[in-house]
Amino acid sequence: MANTISQPVRPLILGIESSCDETAAALVCGDRTILSERIATQEAEHAPFGGVVPEIAARAHTERLAPLVEAVLEEAGIGLRDVDAIAATAGPGLIGGVMVGLVTGKALAFASGKPFIAINHLEGHALSPRLDDETLTFPYLLLLVSGGHTQLLAVDGVGSYRRLATTIDDAAGEAFDKTAKILGLGYPGGPAVERLAARGDETAVALPRPLVGTAEPHFSFAGLKSAVLRAVQADPAPAPENVAASFQAAACDCLVDRSRIALDAMPEATAFVVAGGVAANRRVRHSLAALAGEFGLRLVAPPLALCTDNAAMIAWAGVEHFRLGHSDPLDTPARARWPLDPDAESARGAGVKA
Amino acid sequence: MRLAIGTAHRACSLALIDGSKVVKAVHEIIGRGHAERLIPMIAALLGETRPGSIVVEIGPGSFTGMRVGIAAARALGVAWDVPVSGITSTEVLAARAFRDHADLPEITVALDGGRGEVFVQHFTRDGGETGPPAAVPAEQAAIVGGAVIGTGTPMIVIPAHVRVLGTDMPDMADVAALIPPAGQDRPPAPLYVRAPDAKPPQR
Numbered sequence: 001m002a003n004t005i006s007q008p009v010r011p012l013i014l015g016i017e018s019s020c021d022e023t024a025a026a027l028v029c030g031d032r033t034i035l036s037e038r039i040a041t042q043e044a045e046h047a048p049f050g051g052v053v054p055e056i057a058a059r060a061h062t063e064r065l066a067p068l069v070e071a072v073l074e075e076a077g078i079g080l081r082d083v084d085a086i087a088a089t090a091g092p093g094l095i096g097g098v099m100v101g102l103v104t105g106k107a108l109a110f111a112s113g114k115p116f117i118a119i120n121h122l123e124g125h126a127l128s129p130r131l132d133d134e135t136l137t138f139p140y141l142l143l144l145v146s147g148g149h150t151q152l153l154a155v156d157g158v159g160s161y162r163r164l165a166t167t168i169d170d171a172a173g174e175a176f177d178k179t180a181k182i183l184g185l186g187y188p189g190g191p192a193v194e195r196l197a198a199r200g201d202e203t204a205v206a207l208p209r210p211l212v213g214t215a216e217p218h219f220s221f222a223g224l225k226s227a228v229l230r231a232v233q234a235d236p237a238p239a240p241e242n243v244a245a246s247f248q249a250a251a252c253d254c255l256v257d258r259s260r261i262a263l264d265a266m267p268e269a270t271a272f273v274v275a276g277g278v279a280a281n282r283r284v285r286h287s288l289a290a291l292a293g294e295f296g297l298r299l300v301a302p303p304l305a306l307c308t309d310n311a312a313m314i315a316w317a318g319v320e321h322f323r324l325g326h327s328d329p330l331d332t333p334a335r336a337r338w339p340l341d342p343d344a345e346s347a348r349g350a351g352v353k354a
Numbered sequence: 355m356r357l358a359i360g361t362a363h364r365a366c367s368l369a370l371i372d373g374s375k376v377v378k379a380v381h382e383i384i385g386r387g388h389a390e391r392l393i394p395m396i397a398a399l400l401g402e403t404r405p406g407s408i409v410v411e412i413g414p415g416s417f418t419g420m421r422v423g424i425a426a427a428r429a430l431g432v433a434w435d436v437p438v439s440g441i442t443s444t445e446v447l448a449a450r451a452f453r454d455h456a457d458l459p460e461i462t463v464a465l466d467g468g469r470g471e472v473f474v475q476h477f478t479r480d481g482g483e484t485g486p487p488a489a490v491p492a493e494q495a496a497i498v499g500g501a502v503i504g505t506g507t508p509m510i511v512i513p514a515h516v517r518v519l520g521t522d523m524p525d526m527a528d529v530a531a532l533i534p535p536a537g538q539d540r541p542p543a544p545l546y547v548r549a550p551d552a553k554p555p556q557r
């Protein structure tokens with residue numbers, strides 16, 4: 001073809017994400033090309049509050065989403081008539097923001113006469129490794145570790161997920177964020193803790209590894225966070241970099257120990273995949289890679305931009321569903337909670353997150 | 355043809371307007387659930403018609419409702435490449451009052467703002483709004499002039515000389531009664547009136 005822009009490999013899907021504090025839109029093709037992608041983070045708006053404020057998030061999504069959609073279309077040089085379907089996150093997440101993205105997606109689909117596909121945000125994370133790595137096949141074990149979730153999922157196929165474990169209290173990213181707060185590092189805390197930990201001694205401060213060594217499959221991080229708080233109140237106070245390093249090591253031990261139980265329970269897994277914001281952490285990746293090696297598996301960790309919230313993963317989940325002929329009605333509701341595995345029993349105290 | 359979308363209150367209110375004539379309208383009290391109902395209702399109203407512009411109710415009203423309508427309107431605007439403008443809930447009710455009461459020189463609009471507050475705004479027939487809408491505790495709401503309209507009316511003490519012209523919520527069919535300059539060229543952005551509750555979530 002003479003054109004500089006060649007024909008996109010079908011299907012071509014527009015993805016929309018607005019379930020937390022990132023407003024995002026992306027165009028992704030069947031051959032895994034990301035034609036264009038825009039993401040507007042609200043970090044600065046939420047930073048003064050030390051966490052995401054739902055009403056502020058919803059306001060920002062409302063303001064930014066439509067121009068982002070226009071921008072990705074323009075950048076790719078295509079019109080809505082050229083896309084095959086529109087995929088939008090329908091939950092789980094902060095409901096006010098989810099509604100903005102969902103209604104935007106449904107309105108675009110209606111107005112362009114294209115199918116609408118409602119995506120579970122967690123499924124976006126679960127399938128995102130396949131956007132990055134075409135050799136990754138089902139089934140695989142997924143460790144989803146973000147600020148809102150810490151779950152081990154058996155990914156058997158598109159739309160087929162078994163939750164093997166979840167957190168009974170805090171998410172791992174939340175523990176990083178709270179540790180950062182305790183150490184006065186600001187928000188978001190994960191990257192700050194990792195930077196400080198790089199200079200610390202991870203054996204310097206004794207911290208607990210909640211549930212490690214027990215037969216129950218779930219995660220727990222609340223006790224670790226409380227222990228960090230007690231540790232810094234000691235006299236003399238330990239060096240902050242040692243607290244950060246020791247916390248990070250403890251969190252890694254928890255992730256590894258629980259993942260080992262899941263890998264034992266899933267011998268059919270072809271790979272061990274990690275996704276979510278905490279997967280950006282190098283210490284976490286190293287520990288998990290070593291664990292995968294014990295099982296003769298490779299660790300698949302998508303690039304950082306795909307690990308944190310983004311719209312390319314939503315568009316990609318749209319590609320996977322579109323290929324199976326799936327679409328959703330225009331009255332699809334927004335869901336604050338939407339477990340990927342509807343059969344999963346609620347772990348004690350858990351379920352609150354999804 | 356203009357499509358008017360109103361979701362800032364308990365109704366899902368839609369109208370297809372040609373000049374000052376309502377071609378087709380639907381006004382259903384749905385409470386919440388705008389995010390589910392709105393697009394199918396727009397599809398049913400429009401059929402094969404493609405409007406040349408969109409006007410959306412921007413509040414003051416329910417924050418969630420406003421955002422649903424505005425998100426839909428802006429997305430339709432992108433998809434059809436048509437202009438989208440905003441209209442306030444209060445001016446829609448004022449337009450109804452002035453249309454239905456030819457002798458009326460001025461009107462106070464009072465809308466139920468939740469939390470025991472009302473959104474109030476005063477309009478004159480000749481000059482339009484005399485100031486921005488404000489959220490005030492119902493017991494402090496002042497009615498300027500001799501008439502009041504809106505869902506906030508039952509929440510406030512009405513002086514004997516003041517006429518109550520209705521307790522309804524805004525109906526987008528009344529957008530047809532709006533004559534310039536009112537309701538022209540407002541951006542399709544929410545009119546929140548209240549600052550956000552800035553409490554971090556409990557994780």
Ligand SMILES: Nc1ncnc2c1ncn2[C@@H]1O[C@H](COP(=O)(O)OP(=O)(O)OP(=O)(O)O)[C@@H](O)[C@H]1O
Pocket residue numbers: 020021093145146147148149172173174176177188189190191194276277278279280281282307308309
């Ligand atoms: N280098 C890092 N080390 C540890 N944690 C990190 C690092 N980078 C980011 N995080 C953590 O990842 C989380 C953000 O991840 P992400 O954007 O995927 O999730 P989220 O929006 O909080 O939640 P969800 O996707 O579950 O709704 C935060 O808790 C942040 O502290």
